[in-house]
Amino acid sequence: MNLIYQIGRFELNAFKPINFQIENQIFSQSLSSLALKEYFTKKGLESKVVLIYPVSLLFNKRVAENSPTLPQSFKEKVLTIITQPDERTAFFSDPYPYFKLHPHSKLADSFTVIHSIGEYEGIKFQVTFEELVFEIFLDIVERYLNEPFKTLYLDISSGLNIYVSALIEAGRLFITFYKLQNFLPEKEPLRVILYFSDPIIQSQLDKTFELHIHYELEVKTFFSWPQLPDQINPENSYPEFIKTLAEEDRKTKKYLTELLAPILTNGYIFFSALKNNTPLVFYTFPYHQEEEVISAIKKLIVFLKNRLLKNFQKTPGLKMDAYRKVFLMLSLYLGIIKALKIYEIFPKSEVSLSELNSKFRDSQNTFFKHFGLISHRAYFAQELENNFYKKEINEKFTEKFKLLKEFISGENQDKDIKDRNFIAHCGFERNCVEVRKENQEIWLRYINDPEKLKKIQVILIKN
Template sequence: MDILIYQVLGKLSGYSNVSYEINGFIEKDVKLSSEALYSFHAKNNHNPKIVYVCPNSLYTKQNIREYLTNPVLLEKELHDEISSISVYEDFDILVINAIGNYKIGGEEVSFENTPGNVSIRLFLDMLERVKKYDGKVKLIADISTGHNIYIAAMLEALRAIIVYDKLRNGITGKKVDAAYAIAEPVGPNSESPRRIFVNEYDVKAFFTLPIKTQNLDSISKLEYYVERSDTKQKIRCETEDERRRLKNLLENLVKAFNSIKYNVPLALYTSAIDFSQDADILERKLIDFLLKVTKPVFNENRVAVTSLKWKDLFNLFYSLALFKWMSNEMGDLKEKDRASITELKKKTIQIYSKLGLLLNKRFLERDLSEIYDKKDRIPEEWACLKNLYPEEGMQGPLSVSDSKRNFFAHSGLERTMVEVRKYKEEIELRYMQEQLDLISKWLFNPED
């Protein structure tokens, strides 16, 4: 298994040689607890990697403007310094924007940032790294060192990546296992091994929509996620294409989600729901945008970073994850515009079982069985489903409200909107083409 070990560093010097103990394994004469975690997993035939999280306030030399606003230069500088204290070379540096006031190169420097920004930056790094691995990944947040602000932000990022991963893989599936590690304090008697406690870390994820549909116009605009009002107009102009694509994706996510939640699976086989948009490309553009707008700006001994609406951003990433999963599960269905009862039942019940939607499963089986029981009446040419129920032919036309009620009450198989035919050994269903706009509207707002 691939292991990613994140540790926040609060300083670059002054560490003592310490022996650490993990589940009976002892690593001697290392300075950082992450090194012991690295060695422990390497000797257990895993593939570990350390990521040292370094606030840019750790830089204490001259030319602070050049380094503090250029993470690439700063990363190289910090990498050289950490190499002098770490016995393992297999580590990366993640530079994050600091919070607080520090003396650097003889100058007082104020770092203006938020814990939410830090958690977003850590989340983005975890997300990018996890994507590179094909198999399972274990993320370990080593919280033995570093300022409390950064530790809290790292745990928030770890929580977010767990939720993202579960939504991306259908709630019950997951690619990421997570844990946090904490070492006993290093006291005067540094000869005795200090225990490292590794605790599994998990949070629940539910099949719920991460966004509110009434806010769709706002949350589709990237400037919405930036607190600074003076930059919003510029961002609005530069990200117009992203806004249109994001809004389209979120609208289709809402409809796809509701088709499952409200048990309307046949809609997934129609053009009413569009899974063609590449959520990975849009996610990449979002990541690039966030890295750009949070680049530090040095001005009169202030290193300022644009504040982000981090909770809303996490919900946006959760939405992208959910869309990806649904697209993978159902993206090819729309090309058919129809489904056999056998296929619809098999595919949909498989999805419902993954999500624990047992009532939906029961009602769908009931409604499909009712149609199948009338197979002797079904012609080989497409016919309206209501024709199978001649005993109801004397009733007047249904009102729109009656149709909508019947639509959601009977697994989306409203008799005046569905066509049926016998094809080879199967019974096929499809929606009437002229009804798709209305179905799309209902799915977007079922409760209206």
């Protein structure tokens, strides 16, 4: 499916049909988004149009009084909002019933209302650019999770420059959000397309205006965690960060801690395990199910929309940069989970060296390559050779699990797991890795000791 976004219009000639040309075909519509939808429909492709209405759009007395095509009932409703304080208060509390009467709302598949910047008809509107971006981003993500689409079209030909800029940035944030959760190759990856029409001159509306629909929005993503932990705690590594999100509100802090702390903490542990080249961790500690992370994203969207949209005249001033990091962290964790599932990497009581070789060492199939961690494979192979394939070590392995250090001559008797050794040797720290051998197959696991397992998590959080 194609999803098409366009900034809503409310001008004197906004409701008059215009001839738009797409690939030598003419479509007569009042909006370019509707023309694009008609073009796709003609090709047998499903598409939906979503209009974005800045809340100040209706504060235009000149249009309400002079438009020759607006329904009289809608004109009266708009003038009432502008001139009557009580009606205006109701409008700012919930503008959706009012915008539902907008003629274009009946033609589009859906619409959303966002805050505005500036002063119109004597009314001041307050919102930051970052909040505008995030309001649009939330709407796109919510629609994608409820009804996935393959191509997102963003109309950038409106004269409302600040909102077009916010739309582009929201599209850029969304494609980043999408790419972080889809590291493995896809047959048809989601695309974000910027499209626009030739300049529409109000005195020349009888002309034909070409729509340009082939400008793809490209972004580069990097395997990097947006917010480092602020506490070394496997239960909650983000108490201060979540406190920042909650802005000192105890009830909000409690809700966000319950919603986000376990997922963000575990997400960072798995990110760190991948970054630090310690695959045995993936077979030891459970990770969240995709549905759990998606559910958290949906709940966060509802939470943020409730906070942002309490008053459409001004926003509460949320820390949007911090929330942006949350969405990207959740997305990156989701991407790691998806890749682990596709590679059939799950927690188990033991894992064979054959499996580790196949999924991490094999040059064609290595799990690492999808995350741009090309050098990990060779370093991991070296650690496998040094710890498990050397003859003087390998021939000592027994059928019973024993700590790796018991098979290595001259190994000291220190029982503590050393942070540096754990990281330096791909997680094969000799005080926590157990080994056994059966029919020439070597099996590995971390020792089943709660304190040592917690120590491994702590090391990963610190690194």
